[in-house]
Each structure stands twice: as structure tokens, then as C-alpha cells.
Amino acid sequence: MMNCDSFRKRFHTGTEDAALLEHLRSCDRCLDFAAHVDPDVLFRSLGGSEMTPPGGLDAFVSGVMQQVRVRDAETVVATRRVVLWPRRLAMAAAVGAAVFGATMVYRVDAPVEQGRPRMAARQTGQAGLPVLHHQALTTKPVVAAYDSQNATIVEVPSEGTDDVKIVMVFDENLPADL
Amino acid sequence: MLMALFLVSATALADAADVGKSLSVRTFTFKHKQAENAAAMIKSLMSADGTMSIQSKGNSLVVTDDPENLKKIAAALAEFDTAPQPFRVNVRLVSAGRNPAAKQGRVAEELRDIESKLTLLRYNVIEPVGAAEVTGKEGEPGLIDLTQYRADFQFGQYDPASDTIEISNFKLSRLDGDQLAPMMKTTLNLKLGQTVIMAVTRDARSNRALMLVLSAKR
Numbered sequence: 351m352m353n354c355d356s357f358r359k360r361f362h363t364g365t366e367d368a369a370l371l372e373h374l375r376s377c378d379r380c381l382d383f384a385a386h387v388d389p390d391v392l393f394r395s396l397g398g399s400e401m402t403p404p405g406g407l408d409a410f411v412s413g414v415m416q417q418v419r420v421r422d423a424e425t426v427v428a429t430r431r432v433v434l435w436p437r438r439l440a441m442a443a444a445v446g447a448a449v450f451g452a453t454m455v456y457r458v459d460a461p462v463e464q465g466r467p468r469m470a471a472r473q474t475g476q477a478g479l480p481v482l483h484h485q486a487l488t489t490k491p492v493v494a495a496y497d498s499q500n501a502t503i504v505e506v507p508s509e510g511t512d513d514v515k516i517v518m519v520f521d522e523n524l525p526a527d528l
Numbered sequence: 529m530l531m532a533l534f535l536v537s538a539t540a541l542a543d544a545a546d547v548g549k550s551l552s553v554r555t556f557t558f559k560h561k562q563a564e565n566a567a568a569m570i571k572s573l574m575s576a577d578g579t580m581s582i583q584s585k586g587n588s589l590v591v592t593d594d595p596e597n598l599k600k601i602a603a604a605l606a607e608f609d610t611a612p613q614p615f616r617v618n619v620r621l622v623s624a625g626r627n628p629a630a631k632q633g634r635v636a637e638e639l640r641d642i643e644s645k646l647t648l649l650r651y652n653v654i655e656p657v658g659a660a661e662v663t664g665k666e667g668e669p670g671l672i673d674l675t676q677y678r679a680d681f682q683f684g685q686y687d688p689a690s691d692t693i694e695i696s697n698f699k700l701s702r703l704d705g706d707q708l709a710p711m712m713k714t715t716l717n718l719k720l721g722q723t724v725i726m727a728v729t730r731d732a733r734s735n736r737a738l739m740l741v742l743s744a745k746r
Binding site: 389406407408488489490491492493494495496497498513514515516517518519520521522524525526527528 | 572573642645648649650687689690692694702709711712713714715716717718719721722723724725726727728729730731732734736737738
């Protein structure tokens with residue numbers, strides 16, 4: 351069984367080494383590494399090097415890697431959720447007591463709490479409204495409309511920072527040299 | 529005992545939720561923008577209980593929503609209803625190709641800021657075709673004239689909720705002989721400060737693409 355170190359030393363673009371491709375099927379971290387070095391490796395490891403996925407190879411690779419990351423995250427979350435049943439019971443009791451206590455406090459304070467915002471609203475009025483400093487509250491698709499019957503538009507999800515957005519437009523009506 | 533605790537808590541919470549569900553009504557009258565456009569802009573900001581109605585006669589909008597949400601909506605509408613603002617749109621045109629015989633060369637200096645993203649698209653021959661910047665106010669036309677290409681469009685409205693400016697009817701044409709041949713027509717939402725790389729090609733297997741690199745700023 352190959353380990354990750356020797357895989358990364360031996361892996362190169364265009365490799366067909368069966369042992370390397372076999373390692374990829376069982377190791378998500380090396381799959382991530384390999385997809386960055388050579389996106390075609392996903393196809394070779396599946397044994398389908400001549401296939402072209404709909405939307406293009408990059409979109410496919412990006413989609414697969416996203417799924418791998420989601421699966422990783424799910425595994426981590428699932429692992430952390432393992433709690434013994436006596437501890438669960440203790441937690442439930444603690445939460446219940448906290449909720450009960452908080453609602454009792456809320457009921458006692460309710461008339462006072464309801465009065466406070468009204469006073470504050472009167473004092474600040476229109477000028478007291480929070481001003482939006484161009485902080486986006488919603489997102490819009492980059493391409494709002496595209497005039498063509500035969501076009502496919504793919505917006506590649508941004509990774510972390512959203513300073514650059516990639517949009518692919520496949521349009522059969524474009525000039526023949528494209 | 530635990531069950532009893534939960535039952536009491538649930539009753540108390542239900543009462544609290546009823547108190548929090550009170551809705552407020554506000555009327556917004558617009559000076560610079562159309563109420564219909566304002567309605568479309570705040571749609572995504574409204575809560576599930578919120579409603580609105582357009583009073584086209586007075587160019588106003590009556591919004592009903594919970595008070596906290598109404599504050600956000602009011603702030604967004606105040607920013608929306610401003611006199612047409614100027615924006616700068618920068619357009620770079622890049623020719624991209626896949627040539628197995630050619631080595632991946634370094635991209636031109638003017639494309640260094642997006643080099644890593646361009647290489648992701650797996651084109652190894654990348655050449656700048658031209659670049660231009662145009663300034664205009666909302667509602668005004670814009671025109672970009674490059675050597676072989678020409679783009680005309682209209683500066684649409686700025687949407688503060690998404691921090692985007694709409695670039696309406698962006699028409700790209702190419703000079704064929706002495707005539708301009710239309711290539712594509714689109715409407716884009718450009719987030720201020722964000723660079724958009726729009727790679728345009730006939731299909732995924734094509735070895736050539738035209739890339740439009742667009743960005744908008746105030």
C-alpha cells in the first residue's frame with residue numbers, strides 16, 4: 351500500500367501509473383493535491399480519459415473537489431458529535447434549565463424591555479438608522495441576461511476571497527474561430 | 529421534571545414569539561428612482577411576513593415588515609434613491625488559446641493580477657487584445673473602442689443591497705473588414721471592486737476563447 355509521501359514524490363502530470371491512480375481512489379487529500387497539479391487525473395483514475403464532461407473539464411473538477419471538501423467537513427462534524435448518553439442527558443437538562451430561567455427573566459423584564467426601544471427610536475429618528483457602507487446584503491448572478499438560444503452559462507463558484515469571479519459562456523452562435 | 533421544564537419554557541417562548549411578530553408599516557417616496565425598481569431591489573431583504581405595495585401615482589412604496597427588518601430596508605432605500613452616480617467600468621479583452629506545441633509562457637504585465645485565474649482555465653497562449661476604461665452615470669451610455677472590437681452598453685442602476693452596478697445591453701462587436709459584426713449581447717451585474725473574467729467560446733472542446741475581463745468602481 352502506497353503512502354501519501356511516496357505518492358506525492360512520484361506523481362507527475364499525465365501519469366498512468368496504476369499504483370498511483372489506485373492510491374487516489376482511497377485518499378482524498380492526495381486527490382486534492384493531484385487535481386491541482388493535473389485536473390485530467392480524475393478521468394484517468396476513473397478509466398475514462400476520453401470523456402469530456404458537460405460544462406467542461408474545469409467545471410467538473412471544481413465540482414468534484416467541492417464534493418470532496420463537503421464530505422471531509424461532514425466527516426469532521428459527525429466525528430465531533432459523538433457524545434455519550436449520560437452527558438447528552440446532562441446537557442439537555444442544562445439547556446432546559448437555562449431556557450426556563452431566561453424566559454422567566456424575560457417575562458419579569460418584558461414591560462421595561464418593550465419600552466426601551468421605543469424611546470431610543472424617538473431619540474434617533476430617521477438619522478439614527480444604520481447606514482450601509484456598501485456592504486452587500488444579497489448576491490446577484492453576474493450574467494443577468496444573455497441573448498442567445500444556444501448558450502450555456504456557468505458561473506464558477508469563488509473560493510474564499512471573491513475578488514475574481516470566473517464565468518464561462520459556451521455559445522454555438524459565436525464566430526467559428528472561437 | 530425535565531418534561532415539565534420544557535413545557536413551561538415552550539409556552540413562554542411562544543408568548544415571546546407573538547410579541548416579536550408585531551409588524552410596522554412605512555411609506556417610502558422616491559425622488560430619483562422608480563418605485564418599481566426599488567421594490568425589486570428590496571425583495572431579497574424582506575422577511576417571510578413582509579409585504580409591499582407600489583403606489584405608482586406618488587412614486588412611493590408601502591412596506592410592511594418587522595421593525596428591525598424595516599430599518600435595514602429603509603437604509604438600503606435611502607442609499608438607493610440618490611441622484612445618478614458616476615461609475616468607472618474597466619474592460620480588458622484577452623485572446624486565449626490551447627496549443628499543445630506551445631509552452632505555458634508568462635502572461636503580459638497588464639494581466640498579472642489575474643494570471644492565477646487565467647491558468648485555471650487551461651489556456652496556455654494568452655495575449656492581451658486591448659483595454660479601456662469608461663466613466664458614466666447611471667442611465668448613461670458607455671462605449672469602448674478597441675482596435676478590432678467595440679463594446680457599447682448602458683450604465684444601469686446601482687443596487688446597494690448587492691453592491692452591484694448593472695451593465696445593460698452590453699453588445700460586443702468585431703470589425704470584419706470595414707463592418708462591425710455583432711458577437712454577443714448580455715446584461716451583467718458587476719459587484720464593485722470585483723474582477724469578472726468572462727470566457728466566451730463556442731464549446732468546451734474549442735481551442736480558442738475570447739476573455740472579457742471586467743471590473744467596476746466608483
